[in-house]
Amino acid sequence: MRHGLSFGGSPVKGESLSSSRPEGGGQSLLRLINSVAVLSALRESSPATLSNLASRTGLSRPTVEAAMDDLVEQGWATEQRAGAEGRVGRPARRYAFRADSGYVLGFDVGAHRVLGVLADLNGRTVHTSETQVDPQLDADSRVAVLRTVAGRCLAGGGVERARLMAVAIGCPGIIAPDGTVTVSTVIPGWVDLPLARRLSRSFACPVLVDNDANLAALAERSHGVARDVDELIYLLIGRRIGAGLILGGNVHRGFGGAAGEIGLLDPPRWERVRELLLGPATTESISDRDHQVTQDLLEGARAGESEALSIVDDFCAVLARHAVAMTLTVDPEMIVIGGGLASAGDLLLPRLREHVDRVCIRPPRLATSTVGEEAVVLGAVQLALRAADESLRHGVATRA
Amino acid sequence: MRHGLSFGGSPVKGESLSSSRPEGGGQSLLRLINSVAVLSALRESSPATLSNLASRTGLSRPTVEAAMDDLVEQGWATEQRAGAEGRVGRPARRYAFRADSGYVLGFDVGAHRVLGVLADLNGRTVHTSETQVDPQLDADSRVAVLRTVAGRCLAGGGVERARLMAVAIGCPGIIAPDGTVTVSTVIPGWVDLPLARRLSRSFACPVLVDNDANLAALAERSHGVARDVDELIYLLIGRRIGAGLILGGNVHRGFGGAAGEIGLLDPPRWERVRELLLGPATTESISDRDHQVTQDLLEGARAGESEALSIVDDFCAVLARHAVAMTLTVDPEMIVIGGGLASAGDLLLPRLREHVDRVCIRPPRLATSTVGEEAVVLGAVQLALRAADESLRHGVATRA
Structure with missing residues (x-):
């Protein structure tokens, strides 16, 4: 369903396409750029007609139509049967973003518990799993619990691991930009743990780690x-x-x-x-x-x-x-x-x-x-959704 | 030389083009996008060959060549005669960004002086003008001094006012996002002065106002x-x-x-x-x-x-x-x-x-x-250059 091929975004960004660009890539590149623009517009306001999308993107209607055909074929969007809206003539074709075209996982890893939430690309919770842990549990065992909770979320939601687009974990402490815990006074053995790298073995998608207060702030901004x-x-x-x-x-x-x-x-x-x-x-x-x-x-x-x-x-x-x-x-x-x-x-x-x-x-x-006690895990879901959005913007070409 | 027509940037940005899009605008839009990408690449590394630019943008060589033709015609770039570089065959065409295709003005308005710097798009100082003022000078008179200093900078540099791409002013106090001074304990009559709006009568380009410490920070980051x-x-x-x-x-x-x-x-x-x-x-x-x-x-x-x-x-x-x-x-x-x-x-x-x-x-x-005593005015030049860059990215189509 997904290829390793990476798409580097707009031409302004530079060289990322030069090595993987096919012959006659100019035209193909432009079609991809248009797909990204159309998907981005659809994500912000779904469902939408071709006219809506043309207006929002500034692209011509035939260009939008071609892009939507690609997006439907790749599984990012679905065509909706338009209901009778009291207007004369053929009903306009309407498209919806498929929130189930990908999923994210958010975690709150604290001293006493590991809480996981599986959500779709609209941020709707699909499955939640929580495990109480001993505050003295060592880091390896705690990471193992996290993996178990992840597995339960996926199984409970009936979602294949390959469909995850991003995973985000919130925990107390200072987290370096590479996802390594550099300071933690709360969780045993947590200091110097390269948590993002450790978990990237379990997930093919981006894995992000952030401080719990940062994620609680993000949740407050989304839901609170x-x-x-x-x-x-x-x-x-x-x-x-x-x-x-x-x-x-x-x-x-x-x-x-x-x-x-x-x-x-x-x-x-x-x-x-x-x-x-x-x-x-x-x-x-x-x-x-x-x-x-x-x-x-x-x-x-x-x-x-x-x-x-x-x-x-x-x-x-x-x-x-x-x-x-x-x-x-x-x-x-x-x-x-x-x-x-x-x-x-x-x-x-x-x-x-x-x-x-x-x-x-x-x-x-x-x-x-x-927001309440689930602030950290809901913030983790938000952070993962932002990473998924980033992938959507830059990676719409990675599906076949 | 410049039309009022505004170009809204990439199609991801939305609706800004829909009203001004010419018939057959899809193709024209893409050509503009390519010009922006090529100009952006040239601005970062000038001079450059078509091959350099194709590699940096991920665009095909013919596409880059067409974009460069447009940019040279519009006055943003110039073709350089390539020197003999010891290579066999026809020398590669090289293009340079024209730093004199636009100018910016930076000001430091303090209690004791008004200092202005005219700079080209590479940030090179073209002309400097300074006027000492009475610390008790009222706000209207101080704004008049600023206008005089601006005129001297332009005259001294032999630059027409219409070629200014941005103006930035640094002064003590708190400046609201719209360029109004909301708090100032240093300059008489400065509070509640809508400085950016007042000056926009004198300049057709964007006028920005910022706190002096902010601009000094920007200068320290650029030069210090x-x-x-x-x-x-x-x-x-x-x-x-x-x-x-x-x-x-x-x-x-x-x-x-x-x-x-x-x-x-x-x-x-x-x-x-x-x-x-x-x-x-x-x-x-x-x-x-x-x-x-x-x-x-x-x-x-x-x-x-x-x-x-x-x-x-x-x-x-x-x-x-x-x-x-x-x-x-x-x-x-x-x-x-x-x-x-x-x-x-x-x-x-x-x-x-x-x-x-x-x-x-x-x-x-x-x-x-x-950086020294010119930190504020040099920071103002940097802020104006950022605004000019923004215009370049979004406004390459505004010249004929």
């Missing part, structure tokens, strides 16, 4: 309170404060993957403040959502109990210190507070607002996360 | 110590500390243009520390380079005088606080210290190094600026 916010900071509150940054609509990872490690600013009193509010430290970064200590304390603060209020105030002062430093640096449109306190926006946001407004010249909107 | 660094923080030391951020190779301005306003973290003692080292406050953001007080103090510190060392230590502690907050947020590859202390790297960098290494998990490289 920060929908379509292009300049976003997601503050993930766990044992420390970490952040995921979306800048210009994309995850910003920094030179060595260490962007958002704002928790290193945590003042000495942070651990005590955190523990008072969130209960004893765990090794999980997103957790404790319904922890009773926390709920009691938040209720106390809402009821005006002075000790509870003082804890909430102290906690917010630390959060604000981090939010301010990041706001002055990147000027986000919005800051989202994620982790175990998403339900306490009524207490947190006004306090944060006051601190941030006092210092920042252009203060961002503030909100608590609405 | 941060050459080709894609993740860069440029700390501009003036009355406060401001920063320009390059992320992913581009200036990061943030949602409202307020990225890098890290000076709002300045501790209460900053003004005193700054004044001890840099002398009395001026309203200029980059200045005081050769201020005698500063030089004496730096010499004192180098000679081990304890009072001078203490001032330098205090100053570096404040700088480090800002550098750390920004590093933890965006994880830059390099931080450059610019402003009046570029010659004091021997004193500043080891002290900063110590602070930054103590906190940051992946510490950046540290350096002092090597």
Whole structure:
């Protein structure tokens, strides 16, 4: 179904086609470029008629028709029978993008669990599989669990492994651009693990690894309170404060993957403040959502109990210190507070607002996360979908 | 020489061509796409033979030849007479990008002066003009000075205004995405000035306005110590500390243009520390380079005088606080210290190094600026060149 032949994209990109270009390649190349343009337009607005697509791409109708014939033959699109729409004459041919023409896998690998989601190219969840693990499990065994969860997702969804277009994994720690974990204090044996390379043995498609807060930010932008916010900071509150940054609509990872490690600013009193509010430290970064200590304390603060209020105030002062430093640096449109306190926006946001407004010249909107505990795995699916889109744009010619 | 007709780029971009597409536009469109690809390849590596360009673009040689004929006719390229290169047979035709096929203007508008540079499309300075102004000059008069400086640059370079492809202006303050100054404490009457819109009456090409630190960062990346660094923080030391951020190779301005306003973290003692080292406050953001007080103090510190060392230590502690907050947020590859202390790297960098290494998990490289006092105007030229490149990519069809 898929060939190894790689297609390098538009001619502006350079030399990638020169070696594999067939004789008379000029014409063939242009047909491919047109197919990519038409598929891209169809992906953004499906179903569509030939006229819609011609208008969206600026291509002529016969050119679009030829491209659509190719795309249907290659399995990327399907022709729909048009219903009677009350118009005179032959109904217009309509085409739909086939969301089942490919799949992606997203994972959340934490200390306590490995969660996997199989999704189609529209991001619809096809199958979910979760396995609880011992926080002390060594890295090799944890990778083996990940492989098992992947297999269960594929089997559960009835999808062949060869149809995967991208795999993305979120985990705590700093991930180098090549998908190697360089810093991790949460998962045993995780440091220096070339996770992307290790997993590329199990998958023929691109394998991406990213920091959990980065992916939670991506999920918040796709499904949550920060929908379509292009300049976003997601503050993930766990044992420390970490952040995921979306800048210009994309995850910003920094030179060595260490962007958002704002928790290193945590003042000495942070651990005590955190523990008072969130209960004893765990090794999980997103957790404790319904922890009773926390709920009691938040209720106390809402009821005006002075000790509870003082804890909430102290906690917010630390959060604000981090939010301010990041706001002055990147000027986000919005800051989202994620982790175990998403339900306490009524207490947190006004306090944060006051601190941030006092210092920042252009203060961002503030909100608590609405995505919940599956933020990391849903963000992983989003990251994998972006990689699949990239393949679609550059790789429409790789199917026969 | 130039028509108003706008060309919308690749077919992937969408509908921009549908209204202006001539009959039989499919073929014409493809020819334009090829011209853009060939011009882009020529711009990156000029001069080049048809074979070079065919290899770089992945297009066939006849296609490249047709595109080059168009580009020469339109004035973007010139055919060079090939010298004897010791090879048998007819010498290969070579083409060069015409750097004089367009020009850009860059400006540094400060409290004390307006500096303008006219440059060709290779970024070579063609003419420079500078006018000293009263720091209290009102905004209208200052804009008038800018127009005069622009006229002098064009006259001095013998370049018609119509050949300008982009104009960029750097000034202190926060600049909204539409080129309006929203915050400025340095230039009288500058706040709420729609500078880009005001100047668009004087220029037919795009007019961009940006913060001075952003442009200094861009210059440092083009000409200075941060050459080709894609993740860069440029700390501009003036009355406060401001920063320009390059992320992913581009200036990061943030949602409202307020990225890098890290000076709002300045501790209460900053003004005193700054004044001890840099002398009395001026309203200029980059200045005081050769201020005698500063030089004496730096010499004192180098000679081990304890009072001078203490001032330098205090100053570096404040700088480090800002550098750390920004590093933890965006994880830059390099931080450059610019402003009046570029010659004091021997004193500043080891002290900063110590602070930054103590906190940051992946510490950046540290350096002092090597571009000097023309950083802002040279950065403005770079920004204008980027806009011109964008026009080249999307607008090659606009000449007849």
